[in-house]
Amino acid sequence: MHLHKYEKIWLVFGLGSLALFLLIIGFAAFWKGTHPQSHIETIDPQNVEAHESFKPENLGLREVADGKYIVNIVASAFNYDIGSDDAGKPVKTIRVPKGSTVLFQVTTKDVVHGFQVAGTNVNMMVEPGHISRLETVMKNAGEFTVVCNEYCGIGHHQMFATVEVYDE
Amino acid sequence: MAKDKLRHQTTKNDDTSIDLKGTFISVMLLGIFILVLWFGIYALFLSR
Amino acid sequence: MNKHLNFTKKESRLYMSFMYVTFASLLIGGLMGLLQTFARSGKFQLPFGINYYTILTVHGVILGLVLTTFFIIGFQFALLGKTVGLSDKQRKWAWISFWTMLIGTVIAAVTILVGQANVLYTFYAPLRAHVAFYIGLALVIVGSWIAVFTNFRQLYVWKKAHPGEKSPLLAFMVTINMAMWFIASLGVAASVLIQFIPWSLGYAETINVLLSRTLFWYFGHPLVYFWLLPAYMAWYAIIPKIIGGKLFSDSLARLSFILLLMFSIPVGFHHQLTEPGIDPTWKFIQVVLTFMVVIPTLMTAFSIFATFETTGRRKGYKSLFGWFRHLPWKDVRFLAPFIGMVAFIPGGAGGIVNASHQVNTLIHNTIWVTGHFHLTVATTVILTYFGVAYWLVPHLTGRRLTPKLNKLGIIQTIIWTLGMTIMSTSMHIQGLLGGPRRSNFSNYAGGAQVDTWINYQIAQAVGGTILFVAIILMTYIFIQLAFFAPRGVQEFPIAEEEIDAEPTPKILENWYLWIGITIALILFAYTIPVIDILKHSPPGSIPFDWPIGR
Numbered sequence: 001m002h003l004h005k006y007e008k009i010w011l012v013f014g015l016g017s018l019a020l021f022l023l024i025i026g027f028a029a030f031w032k033g034t035h036p037q038s039h040i041e042t043i044d045p046q047n048v049e050a051h052e053s054f055k056p057e058n059l060g061l062r063e064v065a066d067g068k069y070i071v072n073i074v075a076s077a078f079n080y081d082i083g084s085d086d087a088g089k090p091v092k093t094i095r096v097p098k099g100s101t102v103l104f105q106v107t108t109k110d111v112v113h114g115f116q117v118a119g120t121n122v123n124m125m126v127e128p129g130h131i132s133r134l135e136t137v138m139k140n141a142g143e144f145t146v147v148c149n150e151y152c153g154i155g156h157h158q159m160f161a162t163v164e165v166y167d168e
Numbered sequence: 169m170a171k172d173k174l175r176h177q178t179t180k181n182d183d184t185s186i187d188l189k190g191t192f193i194s195v196m197l198l199g200i201f202i203l204v205l206w207f208g209i210y211a212l213f214l215s216r
Numbered sequence: 217m218n219k220h221l222n223f224t225k226k227e228s229r230l231y232m233s234f235m236y237v238t239f240a241s242l243l244i245g246g247l248m249g250l251l252q253t254f255a256r257s258g259k260f261q262l263p264f265g266i267n268y269y270t271i272l273t274v275h276g277v278i279l280g281l282v283l284t285t286f287f288i289i290g291f292q293f294a295l296l297g298k299t300v301g302l303s304d305k306q307r308k309w310a311w312i313s314f315w316t317m318l319i320g321t322v323i324a325a326v327t328i329l330v331g332q333a334n335v336l337y338t339f340y341a342p343l344r345a346h347v348a349f350y351i352g353l354a355l356v357i358v359g360s361w362i363a364v365f366t367n368f369r370q371l372y373v374w375k376k377a378h379p380g381e382k383s384p385l386l387a388f389m390v391t392i393n394m395a396m397w398f399i400a401s402l403g404v405a406a407s408v409l410i411q412f413i414p415w416s417l418g419y420a421e422t423i424n425v426l427l428s429r430t431l432f433w434y435f436g437h438p439l440v441y442f443w444l445l446p447a448y449m450a451w452y453a454i455i456p457k458i459i460g461g462k463l464f465s466d467s468l469a470r471l472s473f474i475l476l477l478m479f480s481i482p483v484g485f486h487h488q489l490t491e492p493g494i495d496p497t498w499k500f501i502q503v504v505l506t507f508m509v510v511i512p513t514l515m516t517a518f519s520i521f522a523t524f525e526t527t528g529r530r531k532g533y534k535s536l537f538g539w540f541r542h543l544p545w546k547d548v549r550f551l552a553p554f555i556g557m558v559a560f561i562p563g564g565a566g567g568i569v570n571a572s573h574q575v576n577t578l579i580h581n582t583i584w585v586t587g588h589f590h591l592t593v594a595t596t597v598i599l600t601y602f603g604v605a606y607w608l609v610p611h612l613t614g615r616r617l618t619p620k621l622n623k624l625g626i627i628q629t630i631i632w633t634l635g636m637t638i639m640s641t642s643m644h645i646q647g648l649l650g651g652p653r654r655s656n657f658s659n660y661a662g663g664a665q666v667d668t669w670i671n672y673q674i675a676q677a678v679g680g681t682i683l684f685v686a687i688i689l690m691t692y693i694f695i696q697l698a699f700f701a702p703r704g705v706q707e708f709p710i711a712e713e714e715i716d717a718e719p720t721p722k723i724l725e726n727w728y729l730w731i732g733i734t735i736a737l738i739l740f741a742y743t744i745p746v747i748d749i750l751k752h753s754p755p756g757s758i759p760f761d762w763p764i765g766r
């Protein structure tokens with residue numbers, strides 16, 4: 001089998017580009033720890049409250065150290081349970097200062113959902129029996145819509161929340 | 169389909185006989201498009 | 217050179233049956249697409265209380281699964297009929313395959329239309345559709361397997377009769393595609409038969425969600441290559457004839473198909489990059505394998521340009537791009553697939569981005585993905601299929617593609633291109649801004665971000681309207697070619713090798729070797745992660761009916 005000289009150059013160039021992409025994302029993933037979320041902790045989907053993080057009183061935003069936050073969320077068709085405020089009303093907005101480190105922990109009581117903080121790199125599948133977990137630095141200020149981006153039923157498009165990142 | 173005959177490997181192995189300059193320029197432009205798009209998106213990823 | 221066989225009436229009728237289903241699907245699915253873009257614009261309400269997700273399920277199933285599978289199997293039967301022949305007995309099996317698939321399609325379609333299967337074409341557990349939906353899908357797959365084995369048999373019989381000869385290139389390519397389809401569809405068939413059907417009937421209380429998704433995507437990526445390979449067949453082996461040239465290289469064409477077979481299956485995790493429960497290292501390994509499958513496409517790109525250039529130069533166009541200017545732009549059999557090739561440049565480049573491990577979080581399940589596959593499937597693949605239909609349909613019906621129909625075809629191609637450019641571009645941008653896919657119109661919590669999304673959704677409705685006009689036009693052209701165009705002989709174009717082409721190495725037809733490597737790669741990519749998934753599986757999921765309105 002014979003390759004034309006130009007085809008050889010083209011393939012070397014193409015392969016080189018692909019290798020370069022892989023090196024960059026491989027380096028970022030294995031040395032900088034920016035893997036996509038791949039958490040392997042499981043949970044009983046019919047009894048998520050048994051898990052410390054998903055007890056009703058532990059849902060929502062919590063500051064665990066200076067500039068470090070954890071948000072616990074239970075997804076269900078068609079709602080994100082982010083806890084309730086002092087008046088007992090369901091929380092719909094998460095407010096954190098710019099530059100803070102936020103760990104999102106999400107699980108589902110029923111079907112598969114998505115969890116994306118649109119406009120950031122927080123984008124996870126949420127599957128029954130699993131805990132989805134991703135830590136990120138909120139680099140940019142603004143109002144970001146949280147959307148369920150995996151079809152979960154006929155109310156799928158009504159499933160949302162807001163993350164507000166404010167300038168300190 | 170005819171049986172593979174013994175063929176004289178003359179023209180084909182001689183790259184200068186087929187001019188594929190246009191092809192080469194075209195695929196390289198395509199390669200550059202891929203690189204530009206990929207790095208653009210990667211920059212967006214890093215900025216978020 | 218090659219003697220190509222003539223079709224009997226009975227054979228032509230068989231191949232045409234697949235085409236009728238294809239173009240009926242196009243019209244129905246296209247109408248759903250139009251309604252989706254309207255609903256998502258926020259300016260219109262769906263009439264008669266029809267649910268958005270019912271029409272989205274119809275759209276995905278009928279265009280993604282039915283149209284593609286029927287066209288591919290019909291086209292591939294025709295290719296084999298031309299190059300290696302179809303016996304009477306094989307024809308009977310082909311009809312059994314057709315009817316099994318059609319019955320399955322009708323069962324699934326009715327279940328969707330009565331609102332019992334609002335699960336979208338990916339039917340992710342633990343949403344539970346009515347069992348008839350899964351049975352319908354299973355029948356479509358089983359029907360396709362009958363075609364697979366009939367096709368294998370066709371080549372086998374030919375080989376027996378032609379000892380020592382290499383198989384015709386198109387027959388080789390069809391066999392590769394069918395081998396890939398069979399190996400891949402085993403995954404989804406196992407999931408449907410072993411997991412979904414017993415569970416939806418209540419015989420199994422729970423289902424392993426992550427396993428079902430893994431089996432689905434083991435099938436889901438090769439599925440898109442199953443759509444693409446027939447387009448590559450046309451690009452490699454038919455387009456050269458249409459532009460008045462020869463095959464660029466028989467061996468390289470075969471090699472690229474072999475690479476596509478080997479690397480299109482062990483890569484399903486690139487659809488599951490943001491899922492919990494899968495080891496990130498194994499995700500990354502499949503990302504690397506995904507990048508390998510780009511290589512045959514790089515080869516294809518070179519080979520296409522080289523065919524154009526060689527042909528043009530032989531015709532005497534000396535300047536650097538003279539060969540390009542003189543391509544047969546006014547021949548729709550060329551123009552439609554050509555636009556398909558062009559769309560594959562952003563489509564393929566976007567695919568590399570999607571597969572880039574953590575970068576996937578930027579676009580996963582955003583409407584960018586929908587924009588991406590409306591370029592790849594709904595433009596590259598579909599326009600190439602149309603490009604084939606312009607000559608295949610009249611060839612089968614004993615009619616001609618008249619200059620007038622050719623012209624309408626060119627207009628059709630241009631309208632499609634315009635509509636898709638608008639729709640797909642706005643989907644890509646909206647996706648980068650975070651807009652989700654598979655979503656009816658919603659204001660969410662309001663705010664600037666959502667307002668921007670809605671503007672792009674209005675642009676998508678504009679593009680969708682233009683696209684629907686193109687679909688009406690295509691339906692008209694199809695009906696003309698099938699029933700009304702003047703009688704005559706329409707050529708079945710198959711490119712020949714150069715007289716002095718290099719002989720094709722025998723090893724390229726060593727099926728045991730290539731299928732062996734394919735299976736080894738699959739075992740490598742999947743064994744350990746699947747054992748992991750099974751070992752660490754959480755309590756299973758009970759079925760959910762109410763979220764889909766059952």
Ligand code: HEM
Nearest residue numbers: 246249250252276279280336337594653654655680683684
């Ligand atoms: C008139 C032409 C078309 C229009 C207006 C159109 C429009 C759309 C829209 C708006 C969506 C996304 C809906 C959502 O995510 O909520 C969609 C999804 C989809 N389209 Fe099309 N489309 C057209 C043609 C096609 C063709 C020709 C194919 C395939 C051959 C196709 C395959 C698909 C598939 C597989 C989906 C995904 C469904 C899902 O996510 O469940 N479309 N289409």
Ligand SMILES: [Cu+2]
Nearest residue numbers: 148150152156
């Ligand atoms: Cu949802």
Ligand SMILES: [Cu+2]
Nearest residue numbers: 436437486487
């Ligand atoms: Cu894929």
